[in-house]
Amino acid sequence: MDENSWLFDILDPKILGEIGPKKVFDISADAIRNKLKNENVEELLKCALCPNMCEFSCPVLRSGGRETISPARKSKLGYLYSRQNLEADELGDNPYYCVSCGACEHNCPMDINVSDLLVPIRERMNYQGVTPEGVLDVKKNLKDTGTIYEEIEDEMKEGEEVGDGKTLYFQSCVARQESPELVNATFNLIEEVDGGVKTLEEEKCCGSPALSLGFEEEFSKLAEEVQEALNDSGAERIVCSCPTCTKTLRETYSDEGYEIEAEILHISEYLAEKLEGIDLELEESMEITYHDPCTLARDLEVTDEPRKVLEEIDNLALEEPYFSEEDTRCCGRGGTLSYVDEELSEEIARERIDHLEEWSGTIVTSCPSCKVSFEEAGKDEVYNLSEIVLRAFE
C-alpha cells in the first residue's frame, strides 16, 4: 500500500465507470498537466496550493511582513507568470526576496525549495529585460571583475604559497573584500596546522550568485575559469571559508557538468579532522554562542564539526542557542535579497543577533557572509571559527 492507495480503493467504480478510478485520476491529471510547460511550473503550482506551511520559518516574511513575499505566494506569482496571467514587470522585485536559507525546504513535506523554484523565473525576467538595478550591477561586476564587487580593494592573499602547496585556500569574494581579518586568520591557521598553504593567483567568484540570479551564461564562464584554475593548481584539497563556495564547488559544479579534482572541504570540516588530539587553549576564558550558517547546516549538513572544533579548545564555553543546527535562523545576507533590499537584510540580521545574544554576547560563526552581516547590523563581538582557533593556537 502507498499513500494514495486508500483513495484509489474507495473511489466508486459505479460513478467512474469501467475505465477505473486510477485511470480517470490520471487522465484528469494529464489534462491539466498538459497545460503546464515544465516540471518547474508543476512544482510552483504544488507550492502555490499549499497554505504556506513553512511561512513561520521564512526569515524574509518574518521580518518583511508582507504576504507577497511569503514562500507560497512567491511560487503563486511564479506560476501565474509562467501561465502568462501576470507580466514580468508586474512581479516587481518580489522573486528576489529570498535569502536561500533553505528553511522552506527543511519544513516542507514535499521537499520544495522555493529559492530553487524562483531561479527559472528570474532567468525569464532577465530574458524579458525586467531585472532590478541592483541585480544588474552584480551581473556587471561578475563580468568585469569576476567577483560580486565593482573592485576588490585589497588583493589579500592572492598568489601566496607556503610549504608543499597541497592545500589550497579558496577565500571567497565576501571574505576577501569585507573581512580581511578572517582571510588572514584562516590562511595562517591552515599554514599552522598543515605546514603549508597556497591561494590562487587570481581568485574568481565560484559563480553561485550568477546562478541564483538567473545568469546562466555568467555562471558557466566563471565555473569554467574556476575549474581550470583549481585543477591546474595541483592542490590535493581545497579549503573554503564560505559554505556557499563549498557547496558550489562540491555539489553544484558536478550537477552542472564541471569537475574539481581535489577534495573540497569547508574550513570547519578541515579543522575537525586536523585538530583531533591537538591541545588548544585560550589565554583568557571566553563564553560564546555558535551561529550555524544556513547553507552549512541545512545543505551540507555540517553541524557537528564546528562544535567539535570549539569543544577542543580549553577555556572556551559554548552556549547552544535555541534555534540551532538545522533549525538555525538566517543572518539575512544569503540568496538574492540583499541585492534588492539591504535594509530588510539588516533587519533579519538584527533579529538573529537578538536571539543569539540571549545566550552570549559573543558570536562565533563559520561563514564570511554571516560575520559581515552581523557586523553591518551593529554587532562587534562576532568572530569566524578560524579566528578563535588561531587565537587558541597562539
Added chain:
Amino acid sequence: MDIETVYQSPYDEEDRHRILEELENEIGSEKVSIDNADRVSSSHGFWMIGERWTVEGKSPALPDVVVWPDETEDVSKILSYANEMGIPVIPYGGGSNVLGNLVARRGGISLDMKKMSDIVEIDENNLKATVQAGMNGMNFEQELRRKGYTTGNIPQSLYCSSVGGWLATNATGQFSTKYGGVEKMALGLEAVLPDGEVVEGSLSPRRSTGPEVFPLFIGSEGTLGTITEATFKINKEPSGRYFASYVFDDISDSINCVEEIMKNDLRPAVVRIYDKIETKRHFYEFPECEDKVVTVFVVEGNENVAEEEMKEVKDICSKYGVSLGEKPVQHWLDTRFDVTETSKYPQYGLIFDTIEASVGWDNAEEFYRGGIEAMESVDGIVLASAHASHFYPQGVCFYFTFGGIPPSSKSSQELYEEAWDAAVKSFLDNGGHISHHHGIGLNRGRWLSEERESEVNLLKKIKEKVDPNNIMNPGLFQLREDD
C-alpha cells in the same frame, strides 16, 4: 494582468490610484500598494474552491489596495479613512482561512497584519502573554516554548495562521480536549473599530464588572473591527506526556468509549477517532488497522497526574477495543502538519474540501452517518469520510472530508456547493452546529440565520451599530439585506 475574477470590484484603475494617494497621505507610501503582485497575493487565503481556481489562473476576487500597518495607530487611520469613504476592509492575518473569509468580494482594502508581529510581554508571574495580532502562531508558540510555556493551541494551521486569525475565527487546536479553544485562552484584546476608535479589554484572573466586550470580537471574522493585540493564558509545558491507541470494530464503539471517558472527568489533550476510510488513509502502514476504526490518545500535564489519567483512559478503552500501542500516536504526531494532499489533488482535477461541525452526544452517531450519506448522495462525489477530533463532556466535533470529480453536467463550483449544501442540511437536521472552528466565511453565510435563528436580530443590531457603513469584511455573515 490577465486574471479572471469570480467577484468583481466596483473600483477601477483611477479609483485605485486615488485611494493609494489618500492612504499614502495617512500612513506613508511604503505601507500601501496597488501593485498587482500584492493584490494577487492577498486574494483569498486557503479557500479550497479558490485553490481550484488558482490552478486555472483564476481568482475569487482581488482587493484593490493592500496595506501593511506596523502600529495600532496606522490601523486606526486606515479604518477611519475607509469608513469615511465607504471602502470595504478585509483584515488579513496568516491567510490560512479555508472558507473564503479573506475574499474581497466587493473589492477594497486588504489589511495585511503581518508587520504587527511582536511579542508585547510574556508575564511569567501571572502566566499570560500579550502579542500583536499579526504574529504567526508557530513563532508565538516557539517564543513561549523556549521559556518553558505553551498556549496549548496547536491547530493544524499553526505554522501558517496568525494569533489574530485564531481569535477572529474562534479557532481551536488539536490539543483542545484538555486546553479548550481560543475563547477559553483569551484574557483580552485590543481592537480597532471601523470609525478608528481603539478599544482595549482584558481581565486577569476574572472579574464581575458588567458584560465583557472583548468576546464580541472572538469569532467576528473581521466584521466588527480589526484585532490588533491579544492576551492569552499560558501554561507550563507539561512534565508528563503519555500515548495510547486503540482499534475498534465500528465507529459506534469508539464514540461510546470516548463519551464514557469524557463523562468520567478525564481530559486527554488529544483524542482522534478515524472512521474506516480515514483509518485506511492515515494508518495504511499498520496492518492491524485494516477495516477498523483507529483512535489515538495523548494525555499530558503534571507527570504523576497524567500517568494516572492515562491508566483510567486505558481501562475504559479496553472495554470497547484492542490496544495498538504508541506507534500510531507517534505516526500521527509526525504527520499531523502534512497537508500535501491539498497541493496534489487540485492538480488532478479532484474537487474536495473539509467541513467541521459539532453535535451533542445524544445524536453523535446519527450526525456522523447523516453527514457521510448526505455528501455521498451528491452526483459526482466519490469520497466522503470523517474523523472526530475535539471532545467535550457535552459532545463532539466531526471533521468531514468530501472529494469528487464533476460529471459533465456540472461545473466544479456547482459540485462543490452541492456537497456543502447537502452536508450542512444534514447537520442542521440532526441537531448540530454548522461549524466548530473554521468559522463562517463566504461559504457558510447562507446558513447562519438558520443556525442562530433567535440571535440573528441581536447580531444584526450589533453590526449596524458598530459598523453602520458595512465596511468591515462586508457580505460575510449575510445578516444585512445588502449582503
